[in-house]
Amino acid sequence: MSTTELNWIEAGGLDDLPKPGGRKLRTPQGDIALFRTSADEVYALADKCPHRGGPLSQGMVYGQRVQCCMHGLNLDLASGKAVAPDQGCATSYPVKVEGGRVWIGLSLAAAGCACA
Amino acid sequence: MKEKLVLVGNGMAGARLLEEVLALAPDRYAVTVIGEEPHGNYNRILLSQVLSGEKRFDETLLNDESWYAQHGATLLAGRKAVALNRGRRQVIASDGSIIDYDRLVLATGARSIELPLPGSHLRNVLTFRNIAEVEAMLQVARPGRKAVVIGGGLLGLEAAWGLSHRGMSVTVIHLMDRLMERQLDAPAAALLKRSLEERGLSVLVDTESQALVGQTKVEGVRLRDGRVLPADLVVMAVGIRPNIELAQQSGIQCERGILVNDSMQTFDPRIYAVGECVQHDGHVYGLVAPLFKQAKVCANHLAGAGFARYQDSVLATKLKITGIDLYSAGNVTGGEGYEELVLEDPKRGVYKKLVIRDNKLAGALLYGETENESWYYDLMRDGSDITELRSNLLFGRGHGGDAGHSGHMAVAAMSDDTEVCGCNGVTKGQIVQAIAEKGLFTVEEVRLHTKASASCGSCTGKVEQILGFTLGGDYSAAPKEKPLCTCTDHSHAEVRRAIREQHLTSLAETMSFLEWKTPDGCPKCRPALNFYLIATWPGEAKDDPLARAHNERVHANIQQDGTYSVVPRCWGGLTNATELKVVAGIAERYGVPVKITGGQRLAIPFIKKEDLPKVWGELAEHGMTSGFAYGKAVRSVKSCVGKGLCRFGTQDSLGLGIRMEKTFWGAWTAHKFKMGVSGCPRNCAESTIKDFGAVGVDSGWEIHVGGTCGVRVRPTDLLTKVKTDDEVIEYAAAFLQLYRDEGYYMERSSAWIERAGLPHVKHRIVECDNSRKDLATRFFTAQATAQVDPWVERGTKGDQRMEYEMLEIADMAA
Ligand code: SRM
Numbered sequence: 001m002s003t004t005e006l007n008w009i010e011a012g013g014l015d016d017l018p019k020p021g022g023r024k025l026r027t028p029q030g031d032i033a034l035f036r037t038s039a040d041e042v043y044a045l046a047d048k049c050p051h052r053g054g055p056l057s058q059g060m061v062y063g064q065r066v067q068c069c070m071h072g073l074n075l076d077l078a079s080g081k082a083v084a085p086d087q088g089c090a091t092s093y094p095v096k097v098e099g100g101r102v103w104i105g106l107s108l109a110a111a112g113c114a115c116a
Numbered sequence: 117m118k119e120k121l122v123l124v125g126n127g128m129a130g131a132r133l134l135e136e137v138l139a140l141a142p143d144r145y146a147v148t149v150i151g152e153e154p155h156g157n158y159n160r161i162l163l164s165q166v167l168s169g170e171k172r173f174d175e176t177l178l179n180d181e182s183w184y185a186q187h188g189a190t191l192l193a194g195r196k197a198v199a200l201n202r203g204r205r206q207v208i209a210s211d212g213s214i215i216d217y218d219r220l221v222l223a224t225g226a227r228s229i230e231l232p233l234p235g236s237h238l239r240n241v242l243t244f245r246n247i248a249e250v251e252a253m254l255q256v257a258r259p260g261r262k263a264v265v266i267g268g269g270l271l272g273l274e275a276a277w278g279l280s281h282r283g284m285s286v287t288v289i290h291l292m293d294r295l296m297e298r299q300l301d302a303p304a305a306a307l308l309k310r311s312l313e314e315r316g317l318s319v320l321v322d323t324e325s326q327a328l329v330g331q332t333k334v335e336g337v338r339l340r341d342g343r344v345l346p347a348d349l350v351v352m353a354v355g356i357r358p359n360i361e362l363a364q365q366s367g368i369q370c371e372r373g374i375l376v377n378d379s380m381q382t383f384d385p386r387i388y389a390v391g392e393c394v395q396h397d398g399h400v401y402g403l404v405a406p407l408f409k410q411a412k413v414c415a416n417h418l419a420g421a422g423f424a425r426y427q428d429s430v431l432a433t434k435l436k437i438t439g440i441d442l443y444s445a446g447n448v449t450g451g452e453g454y455e456e457l458v459l460e461d462p463k464r465g466v467y468k469k470l471v472i473r474d475n476k477l478a479g480a481l482l483y484g485e486t487e488n489e490s491w492y493y494d495l496m497r498d499g500s501d502i503t504e505l506r507s508n509l510l511f512g513r514g515h516g517g518d519a520g521h522s523g524h525m526a527v528a529a530m531s532d533d534t535e536v537c538g539c540n541g542v543t544k545g546q547i548v549q550a551i552a553e554k555g556l557f558t559v560e561e562v563r564l565h566t567k568a569s570a571s572c573g574s575c576t577g578k579v580e581q582i583l584g585f586t587l588g589g590d591y592s593a594a595p596k597e598k599p600l601c602t603c604t605d606h607s608h609a610e611v612r613r614a615i616r617e618q619h620l621t622s623l624a625e626t627m628s629f630l631e632w633k634t635p636d637g638c639p640k641c642r643p644a645l646n647f648y649l650i651a652t653w654p655g656e657a658k659d660d661p662l663a664r665a666h667n668e669r670v671h672a673n674i675q676q677d678g679t680y681s682v683v684p685r686c687w688g689g690l691t692n693a694t695e696l697k698v699v700a701g702i703a704e705r706y707g708v709p710v711k712i713t714g715g716q717r718l719a720i721p722f723i724k725k726e727d728l729p730k731v732w733g734e735l736a737e738h739g740m741t742s743g744f745a746y747g748k749a750v751r752s753v754k755s756c757v758g759k760g761l762c763r764f765g766t767q768d769s770l771g772l773g774i775r776m777e778k779t780f781w782g783a784w785t786a787h788k789f790k791m792g793v794s795g796c797p798r799n800c801a802e803s804t805i806k807d808f809g810a811v812g813v814d815s816g817w818e819i820h821v822g823g824t825c826g827v828r829v830r831p832t833d834l835l836t837k838v839k840t841d842d843e844v845i846e847y848a849a850a851f852l853q854l855y856r857d858e859g860y861y862m863e864r865s866s867a868w869i870e871r872a873g874l875p876h877v878k879h880r881i882v883e884c885d886n887s888r889k890d891l892a893t894r895f896f897t898a899q900a901t902a903q904v905d906p907w908v909e910r911g912t913k914g915d916q917r918m919e920y921e922m923l924e925i926a927d928m929a930a
């Protein structure tokens with residue numbers, strides 16, 4: 001995905017995110033899960049588990065991973081890919097943190113998932 | 117100088133006597149043992165398994181020759197005592213040696229009866245008594261060859277089974293019209309015959325042998341009706357005859373056996389006798405259990421260790437044929453003045469008969485289902501009055517008394533004085549004590565220390581179960597426990613210990629102290645650590661919602677479509693018009709149904725996350741609080757209507773149920789914790805499948821623990837009986853605290869009890885009053901700060917708002 005088509009939108013303050021934890025961001029394009037790790041990295045994935053669509057924003061964040069609260073699938077926050085041996089992938093979105101604010105890069109074209 | 121003790125006969129009774137004497141008075145005697153068989157001493161009972169190939173001979177050795185040396189005893193093996201000179205107090209052995217004694221014990225046992233049939237001198241005609249004969253049989257036993265066993269008693273059948281296991285085709289011929297006529301009645305004998313035939317044996321009853329035919333070796337058995345059964349091997353197993361010749365020749369009084377008094381002395385007070393060679397009070401014996409008791413009494417006497425008397429024993433027999441469960445004890449054929457209870461289930465191959473006289477159990481015959489044998493044996497031995505048990509007696513212990521237990525907990529239900537090993541007279545209590553005090557882990561160790569299962573071995577399974585239940589999970593688990601998860605090498609137990617001993621109060625502190633391999637842990641260890649922290653340091657360790665599983669963090673169960681269920685408390689299952697109206701109002705407003713749960717309360721499903729605080733707030737306004745239906749915590753207390761409403765109620769179960777729920781709500785536990793209170797043993801609240809259950813009885817309450825009914829069903833164990841409601845509360849608090857102290861995260865109380873062992877739990881809660889009170893006090897101390905309702909905080913004070921509100925982007929082109 002090339003950055004030129006990105007539309008950077010302010011999603012909120014870093015402190016609006018639990019640490020380590022996630023939160024649902026409602027957008028006209030669909031729900032996005034924003035995550036903050038204990039090392040203060042922020043990631044964004046589509047809030048839809050590749051397993052059966054569970055809300056990833058409700059999962060438990062640990063290291064650079066989230067575990068879906070529905071049936072326990074683990075996903076890598078950076079890539080959106082399921083941790084082996086599980087399979088599947090959630091669309092991931094670029095994120096930047098500037099001055100304590102979290103920005104998320106949305107493309108006007110439909111976003112893709114890393115393994116597609 | 118030491119007194120000289122001489123033992124003639126190095127068989128099972130003699131060797132046991134020696135062990136007992138050496139244990140009681142190791143330095144009192146200079147011991148000499150004269151034994152005809154050329155070995156140390158072995159377990160004769162296991163010859164059946166040596167014959168069938170299930171055991172090697174060396175596995176049957178009880179004491180080898182070095183044992184005698186170690187204990188300072190002189191063993192003269194392979195020599196027979198041929199004469200006694202009582203005047204000079206000397207034994208003369210077959211090799212001419214003369215041994216002086218101060219005290220002499222005759223333990224010469226018995227020999228097999230040889231039928232005086234024509235041809236009985238032929239080769240390969242054997243009896244079944246010692247290892248030499250077993251070895252001779254094995255010389256002949258080859259697949260395809262034919263064997264005839266004369267005699268369908270216990271020994272004959274075991275010989276036949278062994279030979280057929282070695283591939284021989286075997287025919288048993290039995291004079292009487294049914295097998296094992298002394299231990300079985302006709303229906304049981306018929307079942308046994310059928311099972312043996314199904315295993316490939318031919319069984320001819322009502323059949324008499326007339327002669328053995330052959331040139332030098334036996335070739336066949338001619339029957340009274342003229343038929344000849346071809347045979348390469350003939351085993352005679354028609355009974356035993358006590359070896360009394362030595363005693364008789366030296367003028368010691370004998371009848372069928374050597375006569376002894378209650379302390380096992382013969383008419384010559386320096387000479388004792390034990391074992392199968394003995395006749396006591398008109399009886400001679402052919403099973404080890406009474407002989408071992410004789411040995412004990414005699415050893416007591418010889419050691420001067422007080423007074424013991426031998427009294428007639430109830431005899432019990434088990435057939436040692438793999439796959440056939442047969443137990444017979446006491447009088448099983450009844451007669452004048454006896455009553456019989458019989459259960460026959462031919463389809464399952466089960467037959468049980470209990471013989472009763474004067475409201476006491478006089479005999480038990482069990483075929484196909486023998487679990488309750490030790491219970492019946494105890495009832496017989498103790499002469500217990502069975503009037504109360506009568507209606508359930510045939511179904512076994514599980515069905516009388518305690519509410520709703522099934523037979524598989526038989527070991528847990530056994531009383532401490534129940535005899536587990538019939539051969540050696542070892543009780544459950546002795547085994548449990550040895551396991552606990554000596555730190556035993558294996559059946560072999562138990563055998564070594566208690567002798568349980570050391571003889572016929574038929575109680576090995578029970579010893580194993582006792583080990584399992586006394587040690588709990590330690591028994592089967594490897595000595596080192598598994599790590600909690602891949603983030604650490606430490607086990608649950610080690611982590612808990614560190615938290616307690618190092619006074620760790622936060623996740624970060626714990627992970628750093630125990631050198632966690634990952635920065636935050638994982639979804640497996642985070643919730644576990646959080647629980648251990650708050651359970652160990654209540655009021656001090658801070659609960660970390662982000663370390664909790666989702667439902668607990670959110671205080672609601674997420675459902676299929678991402679909405680949530682709301683399950684408020686419904687104390688003891690009792691609700692009222694106001695509460696119903698509140699719930700109805702919410703259901704109406706959000707357009708959702710109301711579900712009546714399996715836990716006796718109302719659930720409001722399909723509530724969106726952002727609406728949860730509002731719904732909770734509304735409930736809180738009317739005093740309704742969180743039911744913790746999402747938590748590893750105290751859940752509902754299921755109660756029946758009980759006394760005052762129900763005509764059978766003996767106790768106010770509803771009142772106690774409500775009081776318990778109000779007392780215990782808010783407590784976090786290793787896994788969900790459910791309680792039940794029933795007003796009488798009809799048990800309508802299903803208390804016997806709850807983690808903690810109380811069942812009302814006329815005199816108070818039965819307390820049941822460790823039940824579960826989820827993925828696995830496990831009925832509770834009866835913990836104890838108490839009189840008052842206050843006591844139930846105290847026991848419940850103590851039980852909860854112990855479970856909280858010891859249960860591993862995600863381990864139901866049922867699994868914890870199986871791991872920790874019921875005796876341990878009983879000890880801490882029932883037997884030791886101080887321990888119970890201490891546990892209860894600690895529970896209530898923690899409870900004082902625990903009863904903070906999470907819904908009220910979130911619904912009315914707006915706590916944790918971030919959890920329930922979403923971030924929102926209205927305009928993409930911002
Ligand atoms: C609502 C209810 C079913 C119902 O509609 O009646 C229910 C619903 C759930 N049960 Fe249950 N259980 C309900 C009574 C039971 C019972 C019956 C009882 O309590 O009498 C049992 C068996 C008894 C027992 O626990 O011993 C039961 C055994 C389980 C188990 C298996 C536990 C086990 O140790 O094997 C789970 C899974 C777990 O806990 O890990 C479970 C888990 C669940 C969860 C929480 C699954 C989950 O994580 O989402 C379900 C939540 C659904 C929801 O939408 O809220 N539920 N569950 C019942 C709520 C009772 C209440 O008022 O609190």
Ligand SMILES: Cc1cc2nc3c(=O)[nH]c(=O)nc-3n(C[C@H](O)[C@H](O)[C@H](O)COP(=O)(O)OP(=O)(O)OC[C@H]3O[C@@H](n4cnc5c(N)ncnc54)[C@H](O)[C@@H]3O)c2cc1C
Binds near residue numbers: 152436
């Ligand atoms: C195959 C088999 C299976 C059995 N199964 C069971 C069972 O399941 N349960 C059960 O309770 N019982 C069982 N029994 C019976 C049990 O083995 C006997 O009751 C027990 O061994 C008797 O012990 P004892 O010491 O009196 O006699 P023994 O064990 O026979 O010992 C007597 C010893 O004295 C020696 N001896 C005799 N005379 C002299 C002498 N003059 N000088 C020196 N030594 C002498 C003999 O050689 C022998 O070694 C079984 C027996 C056999 C053979």
Ligand code: SF4
């Ligand atoms: S049994 Fe329990 S866990 Fe399973 S579907 Fe029903 S409510 Fe859910």
Ligand code: FES
Binds near residue numbers: 049054068071073
């Ligand atoms: S929906 Fe996420 S694991 Fe099933």
